[in-house]
Amino acid sequence: MALEEVGAGMRLGLGTGSTARHFVNLLGEKVAAGFEVLCVPTSEATAAQARSLRIPLTDLDKTPHLDLTIDGADEIGPDLALIKGGGGALLREKIVAAASDRMIVIADRSKLVDVMGSFPLPIEVNIFGLGATLRALEAVLAEAGAEGGLRLRLSAVQEPFKTDGGHYIVDALFGRISAPKALSAALLDIPGVVQHGLFLDLCDRAFVAGPEGIRIYDR
Numbered sequence: 001m002a003l004e005e006v007g008a009g010m011r012l013g014l015g016t017g018s019t020a021r022h023f024v025n026l027l028g029e030k031v032a033a034g035f036e037v038l039c040v041p042t043s044e045a046t047a048a049q050a051r052s053l054r055i056p057l058t059d060l061d062k063t064p065h066l067d068l069t070i071d072g073a074d075e076i077g078p079d080l081a082l083i084k085g086g087g088g089a090l091l092r093e094k095i096v097a098a099a100s101d102r103m104i105v106i107a108d109r110s111k112l113v114d115v116m117g118s119f120p121l122p123i124e125v126n127i128f129g130l131g132a133t134l135r136a137l138e139a140v141l142a143e144a145g146a147e148g149g150l151r152l153r154l155s156a157v158q159e160p161f162k163t164d165g166g167h168y169i170v171d172a173l174f175g176r177i178s179a180p181k182a183l184s185a186a187l188l189d190i191p192g193v194v195q196h197g198l199f200l201d202l203c204d205r206a207f208v209a210g211p212e213g214i215r216i217y218d219r
Contacts, residue, residue: 001207001214002070002106003027008036011063013096014050015071016043016089019106023070028053040066042096043089044164066100073105074197076206077116080105080219081180085122085197088153088163094195094202102204109210116180120171122153122197123187127168133192134170140186141172148173167194 003026006012014024024046031037031054038056040063041047050057060066071093075083082105084090097103125133137150153161153169160168177183180198187196206217 001216002104003030005068005070005104006037007067010037010067011058011065012037012039013066013069013071013100013103014039014041014046014055015069016041016046016093017072017087019072019108020046020070021049023106024049024053024055028055031055038063040096040099042071042092043087046089060095060099064099066096067102069097069100069103071097071103071105073107073111073199073203073206074119075113075116076105076107076111076203076208076217077113077180080203080206080217081116082199082203083116083119083121083197084199085124085169086119088122088161088169090122090197091124091163091165091167091195094199097199097202103202105203105206107206107208109208112208115176115178116198117174117177120148120151120173121177123170123172124163124165124167124194124196125170126192126194127166129192130168133190136190136192137170137172137187140183140190141174143186144174144177144179144183146173147175165194
């Protein structure tokens with residue numbers, strides 16, 4: 001259904017993660033059949049997948065304005081507010097989404113929530129000054145009434161996970177995020193925070209799969 005939203009000749013943002021990967025594979029089949037599209041990937045992993053499928057790629061320097069981005073999400077809250085970043089690509093995902101006229105999310109029913117925060121909020125931080133940044137983040141969590149703490153994301157070999165941009169990710173365990181816009185502002189006020197996984201006022205439509213079939217949610 002998301003693929004039907006992609007028109008010939010569109011400039012398209014390609015998301016990152018297990019769900020987005022399925023979409024990229026389907027897009028690759030369509031491109032192989034002669035469909036024309038120009039894409040900006042949101043991670044090195046998505047770029048490699050797209051190249052393997054011979055999907056034409058560009059970047060935001062050459063193509064700064066996109067028609068549409070299609071991506072997954074870790075949580076979908078009221079008004080299509082999202083938590084993203086479980087795959088570690090939140091900074092590029094947000095840049096690409098913001099450069100697009102529309103953002104569509106594809107997800108399964110388990111990602112729908114009444115209040116965001118059960119999924120740990122990924123926060124991308126600069127490696128320099130990590131201790132001071134963590135201290136400031138702890139203060140924000142305390143002010144927000146977070147139910148848990150912070151944990152530095154580790155890779156499969158138990159070393160700090162590094163994003164494509166060379167930053168670390170700290171996962172914040174809020175439990176419930178009752179004021180996402182205020183939290184977004186508080187996090188971005190911390191100098192060591194590069195970006196966070198709250199995607200507010202960016203998603204326009206969500207295709208959500210469940211036992212009853214596909215439901216469409218519009219903002």
